[in-house]
Amino acid sequence: MSPALAAVSEGVRLCRRAAPRLTLVAVAVPLLQSALLGAQLLVLRNFAGALLSAPADRGALLAALAAPALLIVATLVALAVLDNAQTIVRELLTERVRQDAARRMHAAIAALDLVDFDYPETHDRVLRASTTDFRPAQVVRALTTLAAMLLRGAVLAAFVVTLVPLLLPLLLVPAVPVLLVARALAGDRHRLTNRLTPLERRRLYFNRLLTAREPAAEVRAFGLGAYLAARFDELSRARETELRALLRRQWRRMLLGQAAFALAVAGVLAVLAWLFASGRADGAALIAAGVGVAQIAALVGALGYPVGELSEAALFLGDQRAFLESGRVAPTHHDVPVEPLKRLDFDRVSFRYPTRDEAAVERVSLTVEGGQIVAFVGANGSGKTTLAKLAGALFEPTDGAVRWNGTDLRELDRDEVRARIGIVFQDFQTYADTVEANVALLPGADPERVAEALAGAGFAEGELDPGRLIGPEHEGGTALSGGQEQRLAIARAMYRGADLLILDEPTSSLDARAEHGLLAHLRRAGRTTILVSHRLANVAEADRIFVLDGGRVIEEGDHRALMAAGGVYHELYTLQAALYSDGFSFGPS
Numbered sequence: 001m002s003p004a005l006a007a008v009s010e011g012v013r014l015c016r017r018a019a020p021r022l023t024l025v026a027v028a029v030p031l032l033q034s035a036l037l038g039a040q041l042l043v044l045r046n047f048a049g050a051l052l053s054a055p056a057d058r059g060a061l062l063a064a065l066a067a068p069a070l071l072i073v074a075t076l077v078a079l080a081v082l083d084n085a086q087t088i089v090r091e092l093l094t095e096r097v098r099q100d101a102a103r104r105m106h107a108a109i110a111a112l113d114l115v116d117f118d119y120p121e122t123h124d125r126v127l128r129a130s131t132t133d134f135r136p137a138q139v140v141r142a143l144t145t146l147a148a149m150l151l152r153g154a155v156l157a158a159f160v161v162t163l164v165p166l167l168l169p170l171l172l173v174p175a176v177p178v179l180l181v182a183r184a185l186a187g188d189r190h191r192l193t194n195r196l197t198p199l200e201r202r203r204l205y206f207n208r209l210l211t212a213r214e215p216a217a218e219v220r221a222f223g224l225g226a227y228l229a230a231r232f233d234e235l236s237r238a239r240e241t242e243l244r245a246l247l248r249r250q251w252r253r254m255l256l257g258q259a260a261f262a263l264a265v266a267g268v269l270a271v272l273a274w275l276f277a278s279g280r281a282d283g284a285a286l287i288a289a290g291v292g293v294a295q296i297a298a299l300v301g302a303l304g305y306p307v308g309e310l311s312e313a314a315l316f317l318g319d320q321r322a323f324l325e326s327g328r329v330a331p332t333h334h335d336v337p338v339e340p341l342k343r344l345d346f347d348r349v350s351f352r353y354p355t356r357d358e359a360a361v362e363r364v365s366l367t368v369e370g371g372q373i374v375a376f377v378g379a380n381g382s383g384k385t386t387l388a389k390l391a392g393a394l395f396e397p398t399d400g401a402v403r404w405n406g407t408d409l410r411e412l413d414r415d416e417v418r419a420r421i422g423i424v425f426q427d428f429q430t431y432a433d434t435v436e437a438n439v440a441l442l443p444g445a446d447p448e449r450v451a452e453a454l455a456g457a458g459f460a461e462g463e464l465d466p467g468r469l470i471g472p473e474h475e476g477g478t479a480l481s482g483g484q485e486q487r488l489a490i491a492r493a494m495y496r497g498a499d500l501l502i503l504d505e506p507t508s509s510l511d512a513r514a515e516h517g518l519l520a521h522l523r524r525a526g527r528t529t530i531l532v533s534h535r536l537a538n539v540a541e542a543d544r545i546f547v548l549d550g551g552r553v554i555e556e557g558d559h560r561a562l563m564a565a566g567g568v569y570h571e572l573y574t575l576q577a578a579l580y581s582d583g584f585s586f587g588p589s
C-alpha cells in the first residue's frame with residue numbers, strides 16, 4: 001500500500017475508533033447528497049424536455065412544468081438541510097478524534113524515558129504529533145467530500161455521456177494539473193511545517209515566559225518584557241519570511257496549474273462548439289450537455305481542495321504514527337516481583353546525558369543498606385542529583401547497573417519499582433489542586449494518612465487546610481510560601497509509604513526549626529533514605545556519606561571517619577562550621 005493510502009486508511013480507522021456512528025453518518029450524508037443531485041439532474045432533464053417540446057397550450061405547459069419544478073425545489077431544500085447536518089457531524093467528529101488523539105499522545109508521552117526529554121528532537125516530534133490531532137477527521141472530511149464529488153461527477157458524466165459520448169474522456173484531462181498541484185502544495189506545506197518546528201517551539205517558549213505565572217516575577221524584576229517580546233517578534237518575522245517564500249512558490253504552482261486547467265476546459269468547450277457547428281448534436285442535448293460540462297469543470301476545479309487535504313493529512317499522520325510508535329517502550333519484566341528494599345547497589349555505574357560528551361557519573365560503586373540514611377555531598381555539578389535519579393529508576397545507566405536487592409533495575413517492572421520510591425526533587429512541582437491532592441496525587445486519598453504525611457513534613461496541626469486550593473492563577477486558588485511548597489513536596493514523598501526516600505536538597509527553603517524537625521522525623525521513621533544536601537550539619541547524622549567530585553566517589557564513611565581522614569569532607573565541613581562561629585568574617589574589608 002502506498003504511504004498516502006496507508007495514511008488514509010489509518011485516518012478512517014482512527015475516526016471509526018473515536019466515533020463509529022458519527023463516522024458512518026459523515027460518510028452517508030455526502031452519498032445521500034450525490035443521490036439527490038442525480039435525481040435533480042434527471043428532473044432537470046425532464047424540465048428542459050418539457051420546455052423545448054413546448055405545447056402550444058400555455059396551461060398544459062405550466063402543468064407539465066409544475067411537478068419537476070416542485071421536485072427541484074424539494075431536492076434543493078433537502079441538499080441544504082444535509083449540508084447543515086454535515087457541518088455539525090464533521091465538527092463533532094473532529095472533536096472526538098481530537099480527544100482520542102490526545103489520549104493516545106499522552107499515553108505515548110508518559111511512556112517516554114526521562115532522558116528522552118533532553119533531546120530537542122523529542123520536543124519537535126511531540127509538538128508535530130500533538131498538532132496533528134485533527135488530521136484523522138480531516139481525512140474523513142476530505143474523503144467524504146471527494147467521494148461526494150466523484151459521485152456527483154459520475155452522475156454528471158453519465159448524464160453528459162448519454163448526450164455527447166465524446167466529451168467524457170476529454171473531461172478527465174483538466175483533472176491532471178489540478179491533482180498534481182494539490183499534491184505538490186501539500187508536500188511543500190509539510191516540509192515547511194517540519195522545518196519550522198524548532199523555531200515554533202522557541203516562539204512558544206518566549207510566549208510562555210511572557211504569559212505564565214512562574215517567570216512573571218523575574219521578568220518584571222529584570223525588566224525583560226520588552227526584550228522577550230522582541231525575541232518573540234523576531235521569530236514571528238522569521239516564520240513569516242519562510243511562509244512568504246512558501247506562498248510565492250505555491251502561487252506560481254497554482255497559476256501554472258490553473259492555466260493548464262483553463263486550457264483543458266477551453267478545449268472541451270471548443271469540442272462542444274464544433275459539435276454544435278457541425279450539426280452533430282441537437283439543441284436540447286447541447287444545452288443540457290453544456291450545463292453538465294460547466295458543472296463537471298467546476299467539480300474538477302474544486303477537486304484540488306479535498307485532494308490537497310488528503311495528501312497533507314497523509315503526510316502529517318505519518319509523523320504522528322512515527323511518534324506514537326517510537327513512544328512504545330520495550331516490555332518490562334513483570335515476572336520478577338519487586339520485593340521490599342533490603343539493599344540498593346550501584347555497580348560501576350556511569351551515566352552520560354545525551355547533550356554532553358563528559359559523563360555526569362563515572363563508575364560509581366556504592367551500597368545503600370535497608371533502613372540506612374545515606375548522604376551524597378559534593379560541589380555543584382559533581383553528580384549528586386544524577387546519582388539520585390539513577391537510584392530512583394528515572395535514568396538507566398549508560399554503563400554498569402543499579403541493583404534492587406541484587407536484581408538489575410532494568411529487569412524489574414519500572415512502575416512497580418517507582419511505586420516503592422518517594423522522591424523530593426530539587427525542582428519539585430506544586431500542582432494547581434487541593435493540598436490533599438498535592439499530597440496524595442492519585443484519587444482515593446486517605447485523609448488520615450494525608451494528615452500524617454503533612455505532620456511528618458513539619459506542618460503543625462491545622463496549619464494547612466487539606467481542602468485549600470493551590471494555584472492563584474486558577475479560580476479560588478491561593479499561593480503557598482516557598483518553604484510550605486517544599487514541605488508539601490516532602491509530604492507527598494512520605495505519603496507513598498515508600499521503601500526508599502530520595503530527598504534532593506529537601507531543606508533548601510526550610511527554616512531552621514522545620515529542617516531540624518524533618519531530620520529528626522527521618523531518623524525516627526527508620527526508612528531507607530538517600531539525602532542530597534549541601535548543609536553538612538544535616539548530613540553529619542547520616543549512617544554513610546559519599547563525597548562526589550566530577551561524577552566519581554572520592555571519599556566515603558560516616559561523619560566521624562571522614563572528619564578524621566582530613567580530606568575534602570573535612571575541609572567543607574570545617575568551612576561551613578566556621579560560618580556559624582563567632583568572629584567569622586569574609587576577609588579584610
Ligand SMILES: Nc1ncnc2c1ncn2[C@@H]1O[C@H](COP(=O)(O)OP(=O)(O)OP(=O)(O)O)[C@@H](O)[C@H]1O
Nearest residue numbers: 118353355356360379380381382383384385386387
Ligand atoms: N539534563 C542535563 N543535560 C546535560 N548535562 C546535565 C544535565 N543535568 C546535569 N547535567 C550535568 O551533569 C553534571 C552533574 O549534574 P548534577 O545535577 O548531577 O550535579 P549536582 O551535584 O546535583 O549539582 P548541584 O549541587 O548543583 O545540584 C553537571 O556537570 C551538569 O552540568
